[in-house]
Amino acid sequence: MSIEALARLAEERVDHRFKGLPPDAAGLTVGELAAQRRNLFTDGFATPVLTLSAERLEHNLKLMETYAARHGLAFAPHGKTSMAPQLFHRQLAHGAWGITLAVPHQVRVARAFGVERVFLANELVDAAALRWIAAELAADPSFRFVCYVDSVRGVELMDAALQGTTRPVDVVVELAAGEGARTGVRTEAECAAVADAVAAAGTLRLVGVAGYEGEVPRADPERVHAWLRRLVALAVDFDRAGRFADTAEIVVSAGGSAWFDAVADVFAEIPPLSRPVLKLLRSGAYVSHDDGHYHEVTPFNRVPQEGALEPAFRLWAQIVSRPSAEQAFANAGKRDAAHDLDLPFAQVVRRNGTERPAAGVSVTGLSDQHTWLGTGPEADLEVGDWIGLGLSHPCTSFDKWQLIPLAEADGTVVDYIRTFF
DSSP states (O other), X not given: OOHHXXXXXXXXXXXXXXTTSOGGGTTSBHHHHHXXXXXXXXXXXXXXXXXXXXXXXXXXXXXXXXXXXXXXXXXXXXXXXXXXXXXXXXHHHTTOSOEEESSHHHHHHHHHTTOOEEEEEEEOOOHHHHHHHHHHHHHOTTOEEEEEEOOHHHHHHHHHHTTTOSSOEEEEEEBOSSTTOSSSBSSHHHHHHHHHHHHHOTTEXXXXXXXXXXXXXXXXXXXXXXXXXXXXXXXXXHHHTTTTTTOSSEEEEEOOSSSHHHHHHHHTTOOOOSSOEEEEEOOOGGGTOOSSHHHHHOGGGTOGGGOOOOOOEEEEEEEEEEEETTEEEESOOTTTSOOSSSOOEEEEEEETTEEEEOTTEEEEEEXXXXXXXXXXXXXXXXXXXXXXXXXXXXXXXXXXXXXXXXXXXXXXXXXXEEOOO
């Protein structure tokens, strides 16, 4: 990655664009503010404010680096989770092969910060974006770009847009996770037809197969393993047919954040092929983990001997109304907290520098700018208290915040994570 581009993030001025930061920091650069090592609770931060735990973030980065190495997997974590180049840099420093992305804008962000390997987990048929990708490939011999194809029509559109380019675009055939699942080719016969179309297009090069096991209908270990074995069998069949003659390695890729243990199991079964195999895992939510959805579905629940991810997000809000013994309201809402999978979770209350569990407090709803709290008889909650909320779904937590304080356990803010959504 480009250290210079990352360094320029620290030169950005703090102002009204960034929620939760101390009002008296306006005019400072991000780097100057970080150097002050302000305390989240005593040095002027305003609520609501989303924070990342410095210690838990580092733990998660190390754990997945170790996991991928232990299982012989290359790792291209999905960058759409955070869209934070600083975190891309740390993921790459922790052994990631590259970064997975979903749409052209995200690729432009990654390239602006010098990411050299991008796996686009989508079919790309936008002519303007394809021409930009082709220009990037032509200008930078070290840039590696791979994307899905899932239809003959898509291949034809790509080929038409890429006429006259100097480097072929590497593609993998996406195998759908089943009937009624999301994108991807539904049958092996159709996969062969798409591969034939790629072979006929001089602008594309077939380098492997891929898919997303998280879309397997009624997913359970048996169904997920069965689909992954279909994916591996497709790679084997393509290789026997000589479809990978033009590539130095064969890419076989899968892996969201709920079934990467199954990916590790099945990818360990890949037999020797005519070329070395790049077994590419793409899980992304691990970087922050969460207190809800991924806390429940993480594969580490099934393989606890391999470790455990730690939730790194906490949203701090302040109690602004206590209208009854059964109800309170905090000043964070849908604009601040992920709510597409679960409501936030009341975890801790801070008052006068003391933090304690949020006993008897539950989140019952969200308005645009308010958290609705139910309070039982044991709840000790007053107007002015800070309440720490756990969140569910990292992908819709990062995207609500442009600059996120990275805080140590004692509240010392050591950096600020810039996002680009």
